[in-house]
Amino acid sequence: MKRMSPSVETPGDTDAIAVERTLAGDRDAFRVLVERHSHNVFRLAYRMTGNQHDAEEVVQETFLRAYQKLSQFAERANFGTWVYRIAANYAIDRMRQRRTEDAQRELPGRGVDEGLELDPMNIVPDAAPSPERLAQSGELAEHMRRAMNALTPAERTAFVMRHWGGSGIEEIAVALKSSTSAAKNTVFRSVQKLRQALGPFVERRGQARAMGTDL
């Protein structure tokens, strides 16, 4: 007898099996999906919320929602992409809620007008540090964090999904509950703001490297 070589199952195949088993009543089968996709969802959630605590909450809520909506999951779909979209949807709600809470708690005199927070002038550093210091201290990372935090939840979601998630405009539009042209515009606005906030530092870094002073 010719021994059959063990079948090679792709993650997509085993995801589909786990979904089917979960739908059949085997709750433990969902564990496979949670364990397999938690890291990816966490990375998305962290980039969107900017902090570990919120990111972990987003991950938990995402999988709870995925379990509840599992019957809506189409077999042809990719579970990773599907759960990613659920995470983006929840993360954007969570960011909006967090901003409202923060605004009420820390800035009682200030409204939550996103337009004010959007102003690129608000995210330009107070005093531009020297390129050497930037390179040495990782201050650029801090500026990037601040620039990302200065985006609106919709812009941040659009940017993260587009540039780190590789999502298409249509998918982003679904997450933002907007038209595709509005989603496209949101992606553009996010990059434009990040450029305005970070361009000077990145260019200085490049300059420093060219001059041989970058450490």
Place this chain on the structure above:
Amino acid sequence: MKHPNEEELIAYHDGEVSRREATTQHLADCGECRAELERIEAVLAALDTMPVPDPGDNYGRRVWQQIAPRLPERRARWWDFGVSRHSGGRWLEPRRWAAAGAIAALAIAAFLAGRVTKHAGPEPTAADASQVRERVLIMAVGEHLGRSEMVLVELANAEPANAKQKQVNISGEQRRAEDLLEENRLYRQTALEQGDTLLANVLDELERVLLDVAHSPDKVTPAQLEAIRQRIEARGILFKVRVVGKELQQREESTKTSPGENGSTKKERNKA
């Protein structure tokens, strides 16, 4: 083509297809626009370096532990045969279907072989039915042994993901061992019923090894892994699995060519 604006350059960077060729051509000719695109890319490249904390190797398990108590029980759908989570849900695993299918095929094959020999064969013999049954079992068990061998070989070669890690994650092998266990029990019982004591014995030993693996911790230290390997080696199970697999291969060939000899060879092998 006129100079693309910032939005168009960002879209170009994102791989958008509209007017892509024209933009590429323009960028080749226009140093100013090329420099602008490089500035956009520099900012995006810098953002790519933003660190994301590592939640740890066991993060997936932690998430599961946090959400599991909050997951409602799901009612099985009628087309899943109304099986409950505890008793039947796991039967949806394709490999279990394969095992169950093989056992069912034995019964069907026996019935059909009986009918064929009753009406068509000039000299109906019980050996024909037995031969068909045995071939079905041989094929199914051969594949099962192949999968078991894979798990054991992977376990023998398992090592930490990187030199810094002190533990080895064997959760994948564990889950597969759990799956193989149920199949193994079915095949062992069937082999016993068929009077194939050697095969039943090897499957019995394999069952103990699979149990051992299935009941080990998800993550083991290199020393614990070595202990598991030694227990596997002490039983010589990998060798036995390979030998029986090879023998099953020969038996399948022999059932094709010389049906009359089949029963006697099995008896002699069992004696040995």
